[in-house]
Amino acid sequence: MSLTRRDVLKSVPGLVVGFGLSMPGVATAARFVADMAETTRTDQLRAGGVDAWLAIDAAGRVTIYSGKVELGTGVATALRQLAAGGLDVAFADTRLLQADTALTPDLGYTAGSKTLQSGGTQLAHAARLARAALIERAAARLGVAADTLTSANGHVVGHAASSAQRLSYAALIADGIDRPLAAELPAFAPAVHRGPVGQSIAREDIPAKIAGRFTYMQDLVVPGMWHGRVIRPPTTGAFSPDAARLIAIDASDLPEAAQVVRVGRFVGVVAPDEWQAMQAAERLRLAWDTTMTVPAGDALFPHLETLPATRDVIRDTGPAALGSDAHTATYHWPFQSHDSIGPSAAIADVSPDGVHIWSGTQGVYPLRAALVELLGRDDIRVSYVEASGCYGHNGADDAAADAALLSRAVGRPVRVQWSRADEHGWAPLGCAMRMRLGATLGNDGAITAWQFDNRTPTHLNRPAKQLGAASLLAGQLARDLVPDTRHVGGDRNTISGYDLKAEHIVVNWLANRDMPLRASALRTLGAIQNTFANESFMDELAHAAGRDPLAFRLAHLHEPRARRVLETVAHAAGWQAGESAPGTWQDDGARGRGMAQLTYENNAARVAAVVAVVVGTHGIRVTHAWVAHDCGPVVNPDGLRNQIEGNVIQAINRTLNEAITFDPYGITSLEWSAYPLADFAALPEIDITLIDRPDQPILGAGEATSAAIPAAIANAVHAACGLRLRTVPFKRGALMTARREHSA
Amino acid sequence: MTYRLIVNDTAHDIDAPGDMPLLYALRNHLDLKATRYGCGLAECGACAVFVGRDVRQSCVLPLAAVDGPVTTVEGLAPGDALSPVQQAFIDEQAAQCGYCISGMMIAATALLADTPDPDDAAIAAALTSNLCGCGTHVRIVRAIKRAARMQRQARNAT
Numbered sequence: 096m097s098l099t100r101r102d103v104l105k106s107v108p109g110l111v112v113g114f115g116l117s118m119p120g121v122a123t124a125a126r127f128v129a130d131m132a133e134t135t136r137t138d139q140l141r142a143g144g145v146d147a148w149l150a151i152d153a154a155g156r157v158t159i160y161s162g163k164v165e166l167g168t169g170v171a172t173a174l175r176q177l178a179a180g181g182l183d184v185a186f187a188d189t190r191l192l193q194a195d196t197a198l199t200p201d202l203g204y205t206a207g208s209k210t211l212q213s214g215g216t217q218l219a220h221a222a223r224l225a226r227a228a229l230i231e232r233a234a235a236r237l238g239v240a241a242d243t244l245t246s247a248n249g250h251v252v253g254h255a256a257s258s259a260q261r262l263s264y265a266a267l268i269a270d271g272i273d274r275p276l277a278a279e280l281p282a283f284a285p286a287v288h289r290g291p292v293g294q295s296i297a298r299e300d301i302p303a304k305i306a307g308r309f310t311y312m313q314d315l316v317v318p319g320m321w322h323g324r325v326i327r328p329p330t331t332g333a334f335s336p337d338a339a340r341l342i343a344i345d346a347s348d349l350p351e352a353a354q355v356v357r358v359g360r361f362v363g364v365v366a367p368d369e370w371q372a373m374q375a376a377e378r379l380r381l382a383w384d385t386t387m388t389v390p391a392g393d394a395l396f397p398h399l400e401t402l403p404a405t406r407d408v409i410r411d412t413g414p415a416a417l418g419s420d421a422h423t424a425t426y427h428w429p430f431q432s433h434d435s436i437g438p439s440a441a442i443a444d445v446s447p448d449g450v451h452i453w454s455g456t457q458g459v460y461p462l463r464a465a466l467v468e469l470l471g472r473d474d475i476r477v478s479y480v481e482a483s484g485c486y487g488h489n490g491a492d493d494a495a496a497d498a499a500l501l502s503r504a505v506g507r508p509v510r511v512q513w514s515r516a517d518e519h520g521w522a523p524l525g526c527a528m529r530m531r532l533g534a535t536l537g538n539d540g541a542i543t544a545w546q547f548d549n550r551t552p553t554h555l556n557r558p559a560k561q562l563g564a565a566s567l568l569a570g571q572l573a574r575d576l577v578p579d580t581r582h583v584g585g586d587r588n589t590i591s592g593y594d595l596k597a598e599h600i601v602v603n604w605l606a607n608r609d610m611p612l613r614a615s616a617l618r619t620l621g622a623i624q625n626t627f628a629n630e631s632f633m634d635e636l637a638h639a640a641g642r643d644p645l646a647f648r649l650a651h652l653h654e655p656r657a658r659r660v661l662e663t664v665a666h667a668a669g670w671q672a673g674e675s676a677p678g679t680w681q682d683d684g685a686r687g688r689g690m691a692q693l694t695y696e697n698n699a700a701r702v703a704a705v706v707a708v709v710v711g712t713h714g715i716r717v718t719h720a721w722v723a724h725d726c727g728p729v730v731n732p733d734g735l736r737n738q739i740e741g742n743v744i745q746a747i748n749r750t751l752n753e754a755i756t757f758d759p760y761g762i763t764s765l766e767w768s769a770y771p772l773a774d775f776a777a778l779p780e781i782d783i784t785l786i787d788r789p790d791q792p793i794l795g796a797g798e799a800t801s802a803a804i805p806a807a808i809a810n811a812v813h814a815a816c817g818l819r820l821r822t823v824p825f826k827r828g829a830l831m832t833a834r835r836e837h838s839a
Numbered sequence: 840m841t842y843r844l845i846v847n848d849t850a851h852d853i854d855a856p857g858d859m860p861l862l863y864a865l866r867n868h869l870d871l872k873a874t875r876y877g878c879g880l881a882e883c884g885a886c887a888v889f890v891g892r893d894v895r896q897s898c899v900l901p902l903a904a905v906d907g908p909v910t911t912v913e914g915l916a917p918g919d920a921l922s923p924v925q926q927a928f929i930d931e932q933a934a935q936c937g938y939c940i941s942g943m944m945i946a947a948t949a950l951l952a953d954t955p956d957p958d959d960a961a962i963a964a965a966l967t968s969n970l971c972g973c974g975t976h977v978r979i980v981r982a983i984k985r986a987a988r989m990q991r992q993a994r995n996a997t
Binding site: 169369743767 | 855856870873876879882919925928932935937970977978
């Protein structure tokens with residue numbers, strides 16, 4: 096467990112390429128060096144924005160030191176494909192070192208489907224640069240011009256088929272260091288499909304997971320570790336420090352081996368054995384003085400309207416007020432859970448010699464920075480260990496802070512395993528939001544003015560240096576803190592992407608200190624909520640204008656790639672003009688289809704979806720989903736399909752079924768029967784069309800699809816039975832209420 | 840108390856309270872980590888194991904109530920070999936994070952023991968106690984159908 100940078104990057108000759116993985120445009124340079132360990136010390140690496148590097152050792156092995164982590168989405172495999180393709184080496188000769196503050200550079204978070212977008216292009220570029228440097232060196236060795244040589248699977252060879260010239264990369268690197276060599280390429284070169292790039296390479300992590308030999312964070316054992324559990328206030332998930340005050344602790348019934356740890360309102364137990372720790376947590380009796388700080392469930396949205404807000408005008412090319420002839424609609428999205436199937440776990444070893452944290456965090460450096468402030472010391476190392484699937488800011492960071500406080504108190508390594516109720520109740524939530532839209536239509540049926548106004552908390556309460564302990568649940572409980580976080584994510588995809596001449600787009604940010612429950616990053620941040628509103632409203636306007644929703648969208652959409660995905664999905668689904676005219680209710684099931692499209696973050700992946708539903712007294716069932724997806728070059732088609740399928744299934748369930756429930760004291764949906772995941776009983780058919788663009792920059796892939804699904808479902812429900820659902824989730828009860836109101 | 844368990848064909852004596860769930864004996868006493876904690880409430884299937892021929896949720900099965908030999912994912916096939924179900928899950932790349940997959944494979948193995956050619960409804964019924972958060976559902980169903988084909992072919996060949 097005491098792996099050092101020197102162990103990983105051996106003191107051997109190598110070719111090292113430093114590059115800016117998180118910052119495109121950073122000058123990339125390749126160097127042949129005598130001692131890789133010496134060369135890649137962090138202080139040298141960070142010069143000029145270099146934050147990642149690619150190293151080829153004298154055995155020809157390629158290592159990517161990127162600080163990016165595998166979250167169960169296959170990015171580790173895709174990054175290796177890009178390195179192998181750019182260098183022209185076998186996929187098997189590459190590896191990716193996972194994030195560790197002692198070993199890899201600071202790359203912030205692995206999040207937002209951005210790993211390939213911000214990192215993949217730079218990595219492919221760095222790999223091609225290394226290849227160019229090897230060819231240049233071979234040319235000097237052989238006394239020939241570089242343009243007479245090319246690469247072939249780990250070798251530099253002559254272009255001519257008859258050429259006997261052949262030097263392995265390993266030999267070129269190991270052969271002593273003649274002189275430092277620097278080569279530079281233009282800032283952008285497309286990620287050409289070479290070698291494994293563009294191939295459905297099987298994921299490297301899956302065989303071990305299937306064989307039962309994979310060590311998740313939840314499975315990790317550190318010698319000498321004890322087991323901890325945290326006992327939190329009964330006001331589950333309530334953000335306010337006023338929600339519950341700790342009055343008394345009675346530990347008289349605890350097993351003998353268990354120890355109690357208290358720091359402010361943070362209370363935990365530690366025992367040598369996990370079952371003992373669980374028993375101790377059950378038997379510890381805490382007396383709390385509780386206050387109602389959360390609105391009742393159905394009072395949430397009115398409550399959000401009463402909160403003070405910081406107003407951000409995102410776009411202001413149209414009137415702030417529309418006339419009485421305007422079409423208007425208001426949409427709501429609830430608090431949602433992260434749904435990680437394995438509750439968060441972490442291990443901390445806080446000793447006089449230093450602190451070592453093992454965590455499934457999405458960002459080892461930001462977590463480290465927050466822990467430095469929590470623990471008041473800076474000799475902290477954070478190592479990433481892949482945990483159960485993570486779709487945003489779940490409890491992984493918080494569990495690490497829990498373990499740190501417990502380990503510090505008992506002076507030995509402590510593993511903390513959250514319970515199901517901990518994860519459902521205390522992991523940060525996906526944000527509840529309100530979106531209000533208005534528009535006017537001209538005589539020709541075109542949109543003449545568009546107005547968007549939402550209310551949202553920040554979608555980013557992740558650990559951060561400037562927030563310190565306040566960004567960790569343990570810190571919030573220990574010190575009665577609420578983080579004062581900058582505004583992020585609620586504005587994502589507020590801009591519809593249509594060519595609208597007059598737009599007025601406003602985001603009203605709600606402050607953490609006013610929020611009843613703790614929210615943070617969940618798949619797409621605000622894009623899913625805002626796109627649900629924008630694309631539902633486009634459908635409403637199309638019907639108001641008497642136009643087919645496909646033609647109405649295309650009439651307002653001019654960006655070629657966005658048009659292409661929309662036309663592609665419509666063709667794949669066999670969309671018929673006029674088919675979405677609203678149908679009538681049928682108890683035994685009315686069928687309809689709807690569509691939605693978006694350009695994620697207004698500049699990234701283009702996604703369009705058509706879904707088919709059957710709606711009746713049984714509720715809503717999605718029977719078929721078609722998706723067209725353009726994320727630039729497709730690095731791994733099967734991996735991408737896997738991600739799109741997952742996002743379709745998740746987003747259908749988020750739309751139809753998912754909402755946290757709560758009462759004035761806190762969250763009440765603390766297990767799966769109260770917060771159901773998608774089951775296998777009614778799976779839709781999924782048809783995916785990937786539009787591959789090898790000549791374009793790599794864009795993030797995966798979660799963008801989530802954002803297209805909710806409006807497509809709402810529009811399909813309207814087509815099926817004429818009901819317009821504007822509040823997620825579309826549970827059976829909500830559907831039947833809408834039906835009663837419609838027929839009343 | 841000491842409890843004698845047969846796990847993956849090997850006998851072990853476990854010194855632990857009888858009310859401790861089997862899950863913790865497997866993970867902490869025997870270092871068999873493929874059986875995972877998901878909910879502790881028998882709702883998600885991440886901890887599913889065989890006790891005899893029955894699928895049991897080990898997170899709620901007290902050690903004292905274990906009444907047969909236990910088989911975990913580590914014991915689905917001898918040594919480094921993979922069972923047809925395991926091979927099919929790899930062939931179909933039927934995992935995202937993979938945390939739920941051990942339980943899925945136990946449920947699938949039980950299904951195919953009794954139903955050599957399951958349809959969608961039979962697969963859904965067999966997986967009613969198994970949850971996946973990543974949305975890998977369609978691949979899991981494909982993998983189970985592939986495993987069924989592999990098993991039928993293997994039987995026909997012998």
